[in-house]
Amino acid sequence: xxxxxxxxxxxxxxxxxxxxxxxxxxxxxxxxxxxxxxxxxxxxxxxxxxxxxxxxxxxxxxxxxxxxxxxxxxxxxxxxxxxxxxxxxxxxxxxxxxxxxxxxxxxxxxxxxxxxxxxxxxxxxxxxxxxxxxxxxxxxxxxxxxxxxxx
Amino acid sequence: xxxxxxxxxxxxxxxxxxxxxxxxxxxxxxxxxxxxxxxxxxxxxxxxxxxxxxxxxxxxxxxxxxxxxxxxxxxxxxxxxxxxxxxxxxxxxxxxxxxxxxxxxxxxxxxxxxxxxxxxxxxxxxxxxxxxxxxxxxxxxxxxxxxxxxxxxxxxxxxxxxxxxxxxxxxxxxxxxxxxxxxxxxxxxxxxxxxxxxxxxxxxxxxxxxxxxxxxxxxxxxxxxxxxxxxxxxxxxxxxxxxxxxxxxxxxxxxxxxxxxxxxxxxxxxxxxxxxxxxxxxxxxxxxxxxxxxxxxxxxxxxxxxxxxxxxxxxxxxxxxxxxxxxxxxxxxxxxxxxxxxxxxxxxxxxxxxxxxxxxxxxxxxxxxxxxxxxxxxxxx
Numbered sequence: 001x002x003x004x005x006x007x008x009x010x011x012x013x014x015x016x017x018x019x020x021x022x023x024x025x026x027x028x029x030x031x032x033x034x035x036x037x038x039x040x041x042x043x044x045x046x047x048x049x050x051x052x053x054x055x056x057x058x059x060x061x062x063x064x065x066x067x068x069x070x071x072x073x074x075x076x077x078x079x080x081x082x083x084x085x086x087x088x089x090x091x092x093x094x095x096x097x098x099x100x101x102x103x104x105x106x107x108x109x110x111x112x113x114x115x116x117x118x119x120x121x122x123x124x125x126x127x128x129x130x131x132x133x134x135x136x137x138x139x140x141x142x143x144x145x146x147x148x149x150x151x
Numbered sequence: 152x153x154x155x156x157x158x159x160x161x162x163x164x165x166x167x168x169x170x171x172x173x174x175x176x177x178x179x180x181x182x183x184x185x186x187x188x189x190x191x192x193x194x195x196x197x198x199x200x201x202x203x204x205x206x207x208x209x210x211x212x213x214x215x216x217x218x219x220x221x222x223x224x225x226x227x228x229x230x231x232x233x234x235x236x237x238x239x240x241x242x243x244x245x246x247x248x249x250x251x252x253x254x255x256x257x258x259x260x261x262x263x264x265x266x267x268x269x270x271x272x273x274x275x276x277x278x279x280x281x282x283x284x285x286x287x288x289x290x291x292x293x294x295x296x297x298x299x300x301x302x303x304x305x306x307x308x309x310x311x312x313x314x315x316x317x318x319x320x321x322x323x324x325x326x327x328x329x330x331x332x333x334x335x336x337x338x339x340x341x342x343x344x345x346x347x348x349x350x351x352x353x354x355x356x357x358x359x360x361x362x363x364x365x366x367x368x369x370x371x372x373x374x375x376x377x378x379x380x381x382x383x384x385x386x387x388x389x390x391x392x393x394x395x396x397x398x399x400x401x402x403x404x405x406x407x408x409x410x411x412x413x414x415x416x417x418x419x420x421x422x423x424x425x426x427x428x429x430x431x432x433x434x435x436x437x438x439x440x441x442x443x444x445x446x447x448x449x450x451x452x453x454x455x456x457x458x459x460x461x462x463x464x465x466x467x468x469x470x471x472x473x474x475x476x477x478x479x480x481x482x483x484x485x486x487x488x489x490x491x492x493x494x495x496x497x498x499x500x501x502x503x504x505x506x507x508x509x510x511x512x513x514x515x516x517x518x519x520x521x522x523x524x525x526x527x528x529x530x531x532x
Contacts, residue, residue: 014359017240028237143222
């Protein structure tokens with residue numbers, strides 16, 4: 001994929017749906033039924049990407065908001081975007097009208113991001129038929145659905 | 152499960168969940184603490200209560216609750232969200248197919264409730280979709296669905312259902328299923344009422360496309376009539392559904408029409424009980440004159456009998472003769488638009504005639520009179 005630090009992205013809707021709950025973003029690609037999640041810095045980057053922020057703009061915002069941002073943050077962001085695009089969650093947005101405007105909401109988001117030095121991690125679940133059948137009270141571990149109980 | 156259970160209203164533990172899920176601040180947290188003392192997560196929670204847990208999670212989260220059981224509740228919410236999203240996605244081609252065939256679908260219950268009143272895709276779990284089509288187009292819709300490999304459930308009852316029923320279930324691949332309705336509920340299952348819900352319908356957006364659903368007032372009526380019935384799975388979700396509608400859309404409800412429909416469908420008693428309960432227990436916002444208006448509606452003995460029966464008995468026909476006749480009679484009364492006994496009796500004979508696949512009236516009357524006499528004789532001697 002032709003990607004640079006200035007590229008902008010859009011959610012691959014309508015087949016991709018998402019919601020952020022209590023700092024965790026959950027996504028479904030309805031075209032294949034796969035489920036994804038990420039939290040912490042990943043959820044913040046996702047939110048900024050949906051507002052058409054480029055990797056460079058996101059890195060700038062993160063660096064301005066906290067002291068523990070690693071020097072290779074821009075590379076981490078690009079690697080995360082690659083995972084998102086590889087899974088058809090995000091698509092390149094070539095519309096010149098798509099621009100990012102920093103708002104109070106995006107600044108508030110950054111303040112709730114948690115540790116910045118942990119690279120974003122995408123969790124992917126492809127066996128949704130089984131995962132959806134899990135009893136979310138009795139067959140899951142302490143983290144709750146969709147993590148199955150080990151015993 | 153015995154068929155004589157009064158479970159349309161919640162028991163004490165179910166009421167804790169509802170209060171924790173619907174009320175705000177300390178009242179919500181207090182109800183949650185009370186529920187926790189009664190709930191062993193290793194035990195079994197009834198289906199009606201389980202379906203409220205995603206809403207409970209979102210409400211507790213909004214109250215800032217950090218209880219150790221929150222990750223489990225969050226997982227339940229996420230699972231419901233995934234299932235609902237798939238349902239929202241799967242239903243759209245079906246709706247588009249009906250629209251393309253010039254059949255106007257109205258969505259009922261879960262999907263529009265989630266979008267319009269819960270304003271959340273995960274707080275109201277649902278297992279299927281409910282689609283209402285105009286009664287004169289029901290057969291066309293069924294033929295279209297069959298042609299497109301949808302499989303009807305209980306096809307043997309198709310003609311009976313079209314004449315005296317309200318809906319039929321269809322399923323296809325991937326476990327997706329839906330109910331095709333030609334009337335929203337039994338009490339409205341008469342050609343006199345085939346247009347009224349469409350005339351008053353409203354738009355809503357699903358997946359970027361415009362579809363139609365019941366107006367807020369008609370939705371409230373549907374939920375209450377549907378909810379205040381016996382159901383093997385406790386139907387207490389009607390409380391959350393109705394509360395959400397009242398909180399979000401109470402001002403847009405045409406209350407004059409609502410009261411008129413309650414009287415027309417002979418459900419004033421049921422609706423009155425439901426709304427009184429909502430206002431007293433959950434402080435649901437409702438203009439006082441509405442409950443006053445309902446209390447002024449005359450309630451006939453028949454309406455009272457039908458209500459008391461349907462709220463405590465399964466819709467399945469009992470095996471024993473007299474309970475079976477009673478159940479058939481009640482089922483008929485629910486869908487009869489008439490008010491005089493003679494017209495009810497005449498209509499009931501036609502109803503029995505249809506159920507017995509066209510036997511003539513004399514044979515039907517003779518059969519039931521003979522069976523009744525036999526039974527009376529058995530009991531008497």
